[in-house]
Amino acid sequence: MATAHQPFTTAPHKPAAAAVDGAVDTTVLESAFDAAVAADERIEPRDWMPDAYRATLVRQIAQHAHSEIIGMQPEANWITRAPSLRRKAILMAKVQDEAGHGLYLYSAAETLGASRDDLLDKLHSGRQKYSSIFNYPTLTWADVGAIGWLVDGAAITNQVPLCRCSYGPYARAMVRVCKEESFHQRQGYELLLALSRGTEAQHAMAQDAVDRWWWPSLMMFGPPDAESSHSEQSMTWKIKRHSNDELRQRFVDICVPQAESLGLTLPDPDLKWNEERGQHDFGPIDWSEFWSVLKGNGPCNDQRITQRRRAHEEGAWVREAAAAYAAKQSERKEATA
Amino acid sequence: MTGSTEWPLWEVFVRSRRGLSHTHAGSLHAPDAEMALRNARDLYTRRNEGVSIWVVPSAEITASSPDEKDSFFEPSADKPYRHPTFYDIPEGVKHL
Numbered sequence A: 001m002a003t004a005h006q007p008f009t010t011a012p013h014k015p016a017a018a019a020v021d022g023a024v025d026t027t028v029l030e031s032a033f034d035a036a037v038a039a040d041e042r043i044e045p046r047d048w049m050p051d052a053y054r055a056t057l058v059r060q061i062a063q064h065a066h067s068e069i070i071g072m073q074p075e076a077n078w079i080t081r082a083p084s085l086r087r088k089a090i091l092m093a094k095v096q097d098e099a100g101h102g103l104y105l106y107s108a109a110e111t112l113g114a115s116r117d118d119l120l121d122k123l124h125s126g127r128q129k130y131s132s133i134f135n136y137p138t139l140t141w142a143d144v145g146a147i148g149w150l151v152d153g154a155a156i157t158n159q160v161p162l163c164r165c166s167y168g169p170y171a172r173a174m175v176r177v178c179k180e181e182s183f184h185q186r187q188g189y190e191l192l193l194a195l196s197r198g199t200e201a202q203h204a205m206a207q208d209a210v211d212r213w214w215w216p217s218l219m220m221f222g223p224p225d226a227e228s229s230h231s232e233q234s235m236t237w238k239i240k241r242h243s244n245d246e247l248r249q250r251f252v253d254i255c256v257p258q259a260e261s262l263g264l265t266l267p268d269p270d271l272k273w274n275e276e277r278g279q280h281d282f283g284p285i286d287w288s289e290f291w292s293v294l295k296g297n298g299p300c301n302d303q304r305i306t307q308r309r310r311a312h313e314e315g316a317w318v319r320e321a322a323a324a325y326a327a328k329q330s331e332r333k334e335a336t337a
Numbered sequence B: 001m002t003g004s005t006e007w008p009l010w011e012v013f014v015r016s017r018r019g020l021s022h023t024h025a026g027s028l029h030a031p032d033a034e035m036a037l038r039n040a041r042d043l044y045t046r047r048n049e050g051v052s053i054w055v056v057p058s059a060e061i062t063a064s065s066p067d068e069k070d071s072f073f074e075p076s077a078d079k080p081y082r083h084p085t086f087y088d089i090p091e092g093v094k095h096l
């Protein structure tokens, strides 16, 4: 996009005042940026920011946006087979919300100078990732409940601190997202509760779904702190407010009593209250599974990307037709003016 | 997709209820104003968040520059007499 037409919400790559005589005095700009972050002020699109800060945000927001729209697939799989009209309407509303979350986030990434087409292209070609949780299949109706309770639950635990992220547009998108997520989690919990209190077969179905989704949900918080490459810098920049392990622990502690109320168990023999720590101990996570799914070897990686590409390609004529119609209308307007 | 078919960007402003002004909600892509309005309704008012929406092409907005923030807003900084607290009024004087 040409600089002259750069929308006011988009960050310029080179601030005008800093480029006097072609010499960019980044130290002054950098200390102003550091001071703003340290004072818990928000960085806004047109403010100067370090290139690495911008790149980190684009990568994180894009991955987040991709996760929202890929995440529509496993649940949409059950829309036509929802057991009642009530459940069907709820599920459609949830999946539509996820599309909305993706759009809020793509817009936030665009304020950093990223282009929508380019981001989608990177998703379709595998150059940018999405959360590997969505590479697992939804085998039964109970999976819809387990996803709402555990996957949306883990997402909420991750996203609530992001509402205070140092980058304004990302933080604002997260506020909107978090408001909507709470319905997602509650409908999942209610769905599982209905199954858990239902027939023996329904109860078993609910338990099976929880057994399959529990560990992948814990992996959603990312690798252990000791192996997490981007964490420290993101904490300094206040993009991230808590470490992966901290958030994971918080999630486990929240889930244990919720599982009890559901009448379901969590598939971890080592899970127990630690009086001394005031937290739950839990068993080791199989990180080799995480890395393998991330590298593309999950049960549904190919299916998810193939379907996403197909949806994009099959929608091309709609985008082109709408653009052609808009062009024709504005030509007509000019002709009659 | 080629860049030429990428729909332009619009800024969305939503009035949450009567009596309040429109507030910036976010942005979206749409081929024209009419579609921008419809998309804005679906994207930003799924839960009765608004009673009125404005959409504006992002490229049409002129904004002050953050680089000249200080010099641009400085003229109002040294005029404390524009604020009511600037004035000393004897205690006991009412309704002032």
Ligand SMILES: [Fe+2]
Pocket: A068, A097, A098, A101, A177, A181
């Ligand atoms: Fe979401």
Ligand SMILES: [Fe+2]
Pocket: A098, A152, A181, A184
């Ligand atoms: Fe969600």
